[in-house]
Amino acid sequence: xNVTLLIDAIIFGNLLVLLSxxxxxxxxxxxxxxxxxxxxxxIGIYVAYYFLVxxxxxxxxxxxIAFLVSGTIALLSYLLVFRPLNNRGxxxxxxMVASIAIxxxxxxxxxxxxxxxxxxxxxxxxxxxxxxFGIRISRTMYIPGLLIxxxxxxxxxxxxxxxxxTKTKFGIAMRAAIENPDLAEVLGVDVNKVYAVxxxxxxxxxxxxxxxxxxxxxxxxxxxxxxxxxVFSSSILGGLSSIYGAMLGGYIVGFxxxxxxxVLSNPPFNLSTAYRPAIPFAILIATLLLMPEGLASKIxxxxxxxxxxxxxxQ
Amino acid sequence: xxxxxxDPIRFAIDISAFFSIYLMLSISLNLEYGYTGISNFGKVLFxxxxxxxxxxxxxxxxxxxxxxxxxxxxxxxxxxVIYATEASKILANNPTLAITMFVGLLILGGIIGGVLGYxxxxxxxxxxxxxxxxxxxASGELLRIIARxxxxxxxxxxxxxxxxxxAWLPVGVKEVVQVGVMLAIAFITWYFVEKLVRSPFGRxxxxxxxxxxxxxxxxxxVVKIRMQVLVIGSAIAGMAGVLYAFxxxxxxxxxxxxxxxxxxxxxxxxxxxxxxxxAALGALIYVLTERLIMQYKYMISxxxxxxxxxxxxxxxxxxxxxxxxxxxxxxxxxSKTISFEKVIKKIKQE
Numbered sequence: 001x002n003v004t005l006l007i008d009a010i011i012f013g014n015l016l017v018l019l020s021x022x023x024x025x026x027x028x029x030x031x032x033x034x035x036x037x038x039x040x041x042x043i044g045i046y047v048a049y050y051f052l053v054x055x056x057x058x059x060x061x062x063x064x065i066a067f068l069v070s071g072t073i074a075l076l077s078y079l080l081v082f083r084p085l086n087n088r089g090x091x092x093x094x095x096m097v098a099s100i101a102i103x104x105x106x107x108x109x110x111x112x113x114x115x116x117x118x119x120x121x122x123x124x125x126x127x128x129x130x131x132x133f134g135i136r137i138s139r140t141m142y143i144p145g146l147l148i149x150x151x152x153x154x155x156x157x158x159x160x161x162x163x164x165x166t167k168t169k170f171g172i173a174m175r176a177a178i179e180n181p182d183l184a185e186v187l188g189v190d191v192n193k194v195y196a197v198x199x200x201x202x203x204x205x206x207x208x209x210x211x212x213x214x215x216x217x218x219x220x221x222x223x224x225x226x227x228x229x230x231v232f233s234s235s236i237l238g239g240l241s242s243i244y245g246a247m248l249g250g251y252i253v254g255f256x257x258x259x260x261x262x263v264l265s266n267p268p269f270n271l272s273t274a275y276r277p278a279i280p281f282a283i284l285i286a287t288l289l290l291m292p293e294g295l296a297s298k299i300x301x302x303x304x305x306x307x308x309x310x311x312x313x314q
Numbered sequence: 315x316x317x318x319x320x321d322p323i324r325f326a327i328d329i330s331a332f333f334s335i336y337l338m339l340s341i342s343l344n345l346e347y348g349y350t351g352i353s354n355f356g357k358v359l360f361x362x363x364x365x366x367x368x369x370x371x372x373x374x375x376x377x378x379x380x381x382x383x384x385x386x387x388x389x390x391x392x393x394x395v396i397y398a399t400e401a402s403k404i405l406a407n408n409p410t411l412a413i414t415m416f417v418g419l420l421i422l423g424g425i426i427g428g429v430l431g432y433x434x435x436x437x438x439x440x441x442x443x444x445x446x447x448x449x450x451x452a453s454g455e456l457l458r459i460i461a462r463x464x465x466x467x468x469x470x471x472x473x474x475x476x477x478x479x480x481a482w483l484p485v486g487v488k489e490v491v492q493v494g495v496m497l498a499i500a501f502i503t504w505y506f507v508e509k510l511v512r513s514p515f516g517r518x519x520x521x522x523x524x525x526x527x528x529x530x531x532x533x534x535x536v537v538k539i540r541m542q543v544l545v546i547g548s549a550i551a552g553m554a555g556v557l558y559a560f561x562x563x564x565x566x567x568x569x570x571x572x573x574x575x576x577x578x579x580x581x582x583x584x585x586x587x588x589x590x591x592x593a594a595l596g597a598l599i600y601v602l603t604e605r606l607i608m609q610y611k612y613m614i615s616x617x618x619x620x621x622x623x624x625x626x627x628x629x630x631x632x633x634x635x636x637x638x639x640x641x642x643x644x645x646x647x648x649s650k651t652i653s654f655e656k657v658i659k660k661i662k663q664e
């Protein structure tokens with residue numbers, strides 16, 4: 001197989017995994033798909049861009065700041081909107097509408113920020129890309145820095161999350177609160193705190209993924225929203241409520257999209273690459289029709305972990 | 315000139331036209347969400363379905379029927395503006411054709427909307443609300459992406475012109491007639507939905523919304539009824555799309571962003587879910603606000619597009635309503651029943 005294509009697929013898979021884990025973390029708290037999740041990623045992009053343009057700091061170094069800013073915005077959206085709404089006993093559809101409202105507000109804010117960058121500071125604010133470093137191994141082999149960074153980041157975070165959820169007291173409390181909020185509360189777990197931490201982590205992971213996006217594709221305020229469809233597709237494929245399922249789903253959708261469009265855009269199909277979003281959509285529909293509970297219901301947790309380790313070795 | 319509006323009649327016509335389109339959309343969403351509790355986050359899909367039907371077929375139909383009267387200006391897509399103008403000229407001399415085509419496309423748009431409603435909701439209608447919401451939203455985006463890249467539909471990113479279907483009326487009269495027809499269709503729809511929700515079917519859908527399990531226990535086929543509601547709502551949205559195409563006379567794929575869906579949700583939740591007067595009020599408030607912003611935005615000097623500011627405000631308003639007045643401006647009212655006196659009278663007569 002073409003090496004560049006494989007590298008593309010791994011990178012795209014890494015980004016989708018980071019995003020889908022975050023989406024799943026918020027889904028398991030309030031049982032709503034957070035439509036604003038893509039915009040947390042876009043916030044990460046513009047945080048990285050701000051430091052690159054005004055302070056000349058590489059986006060790789062400012063990753064923790066992107067994590068913190070996006071995480072804080074996600075936390076605020078939980079504390080100011082979702083928690084009060086949930087406490088008032090609003091329906092799931094009401095919560096989803098609220099998340100769309102946050103999405104529209106955040107995206108418009110980012111547009112305003114981008115417009116201001118262009119008009120006030122005379123800086124390009126749409127369609128920019130980040131310059132990456134890379135290692136040339138041979139004439140045909142070129143390893144982009146993003147491959148190393150995103151893979152290392154994704155696996156460090158997966159392992160950290162695994163240790164957090166299974167080995168620490170807080171993680172066990174977190175799983176209990178997610179599994180059965182009422183029972184956990186009776187046993188003295190602060191469910192609100194657990195949910196707040198979930199939202200912060202989710203936003204932070206999205207911010208990290210976002211800060212890496214412009215290394216691969218031209219960024220604009222809409223890009224998070226465009227990625228959201230893929231994120232939904234991978235999360236639903238993974239089962240929407242399983243973090244490990246989300247990891248698997250992220251890689252499957254990432255690989256299917258990158259390799260699939262390569263196959264479809266060449267003979268005998270000759271489709272335009274603009275139809276790329278149709279691939280995650282097809283996966284979404286197929287999942288809903290064939291196994292709406294997602295992969296997590298079909299495969300035992302240990303087997304998924306084993307599969308993820310398999311992907312890691314590539 | 316009143317308040318800086320150069321042409322008040324034109325302004326009123328514009329507001330009425332958009333009000334009738336948004337009224338149809340908000341009333342259909344109210345039927346789906348307000349009365350049945352369906353999370354239709356793909357309203358724009360069905361609206362676009364209707365608009366694309368009119369956009370794709372109007373000029374082409376006339377070109378096929380009157381191919382001898384229309385010259386050859388080159389490929390359809392690159393010259394579709396000229397072809398649409400030629401088609402308008404033919405329609406100007408042929409009122410019967412114009413009316414037949416208008417009614418025909420309106421019905422076809424409704425059918426396409428309904429079929430899209432069935433297809434798009436099929437994978438997820440049995441699942442939780444969140445899955446249905448995601449699927450419909452994604453389907454809407456997919457249709458937009460296809461329309462933007464697949465030229466035979468609406469000429470891809472170029473967009474397509476729609477002929478003036480009321481060209482047979484004199485200038486000055488035709489705009490008023492067109493808006494009159496649009497308002498009439500919108501109010502007929504409103505009346506239809508109002509009658510529907512007051513019928514036994516209306517009680518059934520409210521029962522499904524309030525307690526799905528209970529409705530199922532009484533032997534009601536919940537999935538089938540939700541599907542029926544979605545198909546009816548989508549057909550209404552499809553017809554609204556046809557009216558939109560004939561009013562704006564030009565269709566671009568990127569006019570059908572998911573933001574349109576959000577706007578319709580704002581109308582329904584602002585006005586009052588489960589109350590058709592509320593949905594109409596929400597549509598009116600939104601249209602007035604939007605048109606006034608468009609009118610006065612040039613007076614505000616900001617280093618960014620003022621529209622974004624209005625979206626932020628709509629988002630915040632929506633969240634505040636959900637928080638502090640979830641029932642909307644006009645809350646849902648209990649079903650209308652015959653007054654107590656009338657019942658007593660009736661009993662006494664017997």
